[in-house]
Amino acid sequence: MLSSFTLGHDGERLSGVQDGGGSGWATVVVLHGAGNGSTERLTPVLAEFAGRGCGVLALDFSGHGESSGELRELSLRRRFEQAAAVIDARVPAAGSLVLVGFSMSGQTVADLVRHYGRRVSAIGLCAPAVYAAEAWDVPFGDGDGRFSEIIRTPDSWHEAPALNTLRAYEGRAVLAVPRHDAVIPAAVTEAVQDALAARSQFTRVEFPDAGHRLGVWFHDHPDDLREFADALLADGWTATRAWLAKQLPEGRTVATTRFLSGGWSSQMRGLTLDDGAELVLRSFVKPFFRHHAPGLLAREAAILTLLAGADGVPAPALLAVDATAELADHPSLLMSRLPGRVRVDEEDLVRRLDLLAGQLARIHAVVPEERPRTYQAWTSPERARVPAGAMWERAVDVIRREPPSYEGVFLHRDFHPGNVLFAGGRISGVVDWVETSWGPADLDVAHCSTALALLHGPEHGLAFRERYEAQGGRHLADGADHLYWRLLDALGYAPDAAKLAGPWRELGRSDLTPEMLGGRLEAYVGGLLERYA
Numbered sequence: 400m401l402s403s404f405t406l407g408h409d410g411e412r413l414s415g416v417q418d419g420g421g422s423g424w425a426t427v428v429v430l431h432g433a434g435n436g437s438t439e440r441l442t443p444v445l446a447e448f449a450g451r452g453c454g455v456l457a458l459d460f461s462g463h464g465e466s467s468g469e470l471r472e473l474s475l476r477r478r479f480e481q482a483a484a485v486i487d488a489r490v491p492a493a494g495s496l497v498l499v500g501f502s503m504s505g506q507t508v509a510d511l512v513r514h515y516g517r518r519v520s521a522i523g524l525c526a527p528a529v530y531a532a533e534a535w536d537v538p539f540g541d542g543d544g545r546f547s548e549i550i551r552t553p554d555s556w557h558e559a560p561a562l563n564t565l566r567a568y569e570g571r572a573v574l575a576v577p578r579h580d581a582v583i584p585a586a587v588t589e590a591v592q593d594a595l596a597a598r599s600q601f602t603r604v605e606f607p608d609a610g611h612r613l614g615v616w617f618h619d620h621p622d623d624l625r626e627f628a629d630a631l632l633a634d635g636w637t638a639t640r641a642w643l644a645k646q647l648p649e650g651r652t653v654a655t656t657r658f659l660s661g662g663w664s665s666q667m668r669g670l671t672l673d674d675g676a677e678l679v680l681r682s683f684v685k686p687f688f689r690h691h692a693p694g695l696l697a698r699e700a701a702i703l704t705l706l707a708g709a710d711g712v713p714a715p716a717l718l719a720v721d722a723t724a725e726l727a728d729h730p731s732l733l734m735s736r737l738p739g740r741v742r743v744d745e746e747d748l749v750r751r752l753d754l755l756a757g758q759l760a761r762i763h764a765v766v767p768e769e770r771p772r773t774y775q776a777w778t779s780p781e782r783a784r785v786p787a788g789a790m791w792e793r794a795v796d797v798i799r800r801e802p803p804s805y806e807g808v809f810l811h812r813d814f815h816p817g818n819v820l821f822a823g824g825r826i827s828g829v830v831d832w833v834e835t836s837w838g839p840a841d842l843d844v845a846h847c848s849t850a851l852a853l854l855h856g857p858e859h860g861l862a863f864r865e866r867y868e869a870q871g872g873r874h875l876a877d878g879a880d881h882l883y884w885r886l887l888d889a890l891g892y893a894p895d896a897a898k899l900a901g902p903w904r905e906l907g908r909s910d911l912t913p914e915m916l917g918g919r920l921e922a923y924v925g926g927l928l929e930r931y932a
Contacts, residue, residue: 408484414465415458418449425495426454432502437464443618447628458485475535479510499523501614509561521571523631525613529561565594572599573630577609596685600635639727646719660905664688677736682729692730695833696722702832711761713828739822743906756866758826763840763873765809774838778891785893794924798887803880805839812836814843815850840873841884849889852923861926882931896920
């Protein structure tokens, strides 16, 4: 049964409710949103978790509900401090925490995750918001002050520290959203989703007919509240662990697991068996890639089988695949672990670029018995979103035509430094074969060139064609035809070249700021137009 309490903190009286719950369960801490949010409105949420034997705890932030203080004097920092003070006072120090945050409290949950670390076993974010670092300590005011100015600045949330916290979180995570949120921009929701999908046991739950105020929606729709609670308290990897156990050699078990850096479309885990053998598990968690996983993983499985007999292309060995998540929690593929590591640093760069060019030439020399699917373009004149300016308009005009004719070859289709392993001065592995296609060699050269321009500077992207041809690569198109393929790839990175650079930053390239990447992409596109137009 819920009981009320008050807590003095920072000169104010914080009001809250609590139910101790059954022994052995975590405490579910439920945090309301901004505006007229309060604990009273979330009583059904608290009752749902209490009814499952969990301890529950909620507070009214100052200026809300029964707490004292003025809402205009509240800030994101004070919200975090108030929540932490209540948790420290009302939950045993070793107690596990499940954090549920509505709207603005998405930010507060992230702040608490950063503070409590591994004590947080699960998080539920309901139509969450995250904010720019400079907004954290600014009082909310009356809606026309500095805080409002910051959060109304377009894209101010892009570098929100909360996203980095959520990206590193490895516990259970549920993102609950309406289909159309009139308050939180879709780009913010997508950024939160991408962050959670990086490492957590992630599930997205969508309520098509709900609005932004999911707390109110749960009050009136108990079945949806139960679905949210079921998802939050579930172990998101039970089925995967059972599936894995059946794929291992007889008598072997998984001794340790660790995340592998560099993945963007999927979660990559390194598995070490009790005999020291090392495997890799790829799992598609993001909704978009999970939807397309049957085709992607079936294709990768077929390609890894093909490459097992190919000379000069070091690819992982396929061990098992569950492309439709029939048995595992997520579409998954199990493969051998290749030696070496991804290199995105500047050391010994010229030699590595020559090795990349030679490896791509050898991939293009593979002759499969059955051709993979024809390549798919990742942008078009209609889909390209480029900055304003004559140069960008000219670049889009270049791809406003029928594709040039070409002699098809076997394409990796996502060949770039992030998918290549180096060991002992050589390339020891090429990974991520889910996009393998049939098409012009120019397209693989274009994709690697764009990545090199962003990673190491436009001059390296512009020069990669010559390196590829010098290493025995296929004859590439000339002039406007080659320019078409190069820009078809490069324009797919606009306008936010930084979005795909997250794995590179995880690998140590913290210098790759959005400003640097945007400038490099612009210089690279300009260089292509100057050279080939």
